[in-house]
Amino acid sequence: MIKHTTSLRVRYADTDKMGIVYYAKYFEYFEVARTEMLRALGLPYAELEAAGFGLPVISAAAKYFKGAKYDDALRITAEMDEAPSPRLNIIYRVLLDSSDELVAEGETTLVFVDAGTGRPTRPPKLYLDVLNNLTLSR
Amino acid sequence: MIKHTTSLRVRYADTDKMGIVYYAKYFEYFEVARTEMLRALGLPYAELEAAGFGLPVISAAAKYFKGAKYDDALRITAEMDEAPSPRLNIIYRVLLDSSDELVAEGETTLVFVDAGTGRPTRPPKLYLDVLNNLTLSR
């Protein structure tokens, strides 16, 4: 498994009148976590787009265990299988940094598309190369 | 089943650089749909809060079939079982109003909590009454 941890801090804008992070915001946190995981792999998402690929989300889910609060420091792990696939299944865990309590967990599936046609396509070579190099280096 | 349909229009703010609605935004659309369903039932969510109850989301999921675009008119159905329960399972379908194409579908589970303690609680009487009246009137 490929695993990466990102840190972020809850903004006032993220909270709602219940005093906790609005439930849809976690999907934005997941975006940050997968962006940073791809960057850590040496494959910034912006480069994938520059190479003519898109990676839209086709399904997303989250479970909420504890309401994160304003200014909480969060740790978000993103994890995915290292076997190449036209679909990326990424699993997330959001933790309170101070106490390691589990705030939420989630999952997204993204699919490689040709940015021109919007149609699903085989994973780009630059992506496959990154995964191959990972495996070779073990 | 209780079923309600809400209409809304995609804002520029909702789109991302891919030119379609950002995936997390659909959960906000779901919020609008369930709010209007509860209002149509005669039970505005604001009244539930005023009565000392909260209804946080404990799980949420969505599948995306077609990217909705800026200024698209959308129709969102929200559906839930009319049997009283401390958990509300609501199912959503987002359709392009012009063509009836399915844009996305989703599901959320919400749980009644005591707003003071944050603890799960039995459904409030005003909610049970609404559901009972529905059944009686059939």
Place this chain on the structure above:
Amino acid sequence: MIKHTTSLRVRYADTDKMGIVYYAKYFEYFEVARTEMLRALGLPYAELEAAGFGLPVISAAAKYFKGAKYDDALRITAEMDEAPSPRLNIIYRVLLDSSDELVAEGETTLVFVDAGTGRPTRPPKLYLDVLNNLTLSR
């Protein structure tokens, strides 16, 4: 002056932990108000984009008088001068629908650009025609 009024309802997502609408959200409400003003003029913004023009915001400001709350019904007026110009200065007023209390007021300046180059350009003919017809019809 061209003046148009739009209605919208405050979403849970729009509130913050202070229990009122987060200050940045009003700029999204302003977007809704100007979009509907342009549509009422017979010139949907989406058509301007389809014709190869963009209309980015170059300045924006707001003053806040009263915190709008969850589920409040708001009325937003957008007003602009009917003299053709490469810049659109639009003034907004946000009112509580129930009491006519002033919630916020604001202003945005937008400038016509060529969508290809991103450079400022003369207002598109379809926009000038709309304004001319307005004046003629008085």
Place this chain on the structure above:
Amino acid sequence: MIKHTTSLRVRYADTDKMGIVYYAKYFEYFEVARTEMLRALGLPYAELEAAGFGLPVISAAAKYFKGAKYDDALRITAEMDEAPSPRLNIIYRVLLDSSDELVAEGETTLVFVDAGTGRPTRPPKLYLDVLNNLTLSR
């Protein structure tokens, strides 16, 4: 003047179909910048709230010079006068980290309120102490 610089990265969620950061988002970036300025002063905003004070925004403005793009690293400076006042006037500058180009600048005015009544109030002692210590230490 008190001045503090914060870094952040543009999220996909922040962009709109024009391919640049949506104009309202900058006000959220300003929030991050002033939060971090207050923290650097030794006065986290969360502590102000815990002490029974609120600091709502009463006016906000921005000018936009260049569209920031997805994944851009931004530097945001927040600056305010160190003379104690019941109103905080904060000025912001958003720069592209790679080139120092000016993306946007803005200003917000916030006012201390009693969190219980919502009424404007004198600045809290813990805030005055921080400013006094700043001045003394020069």
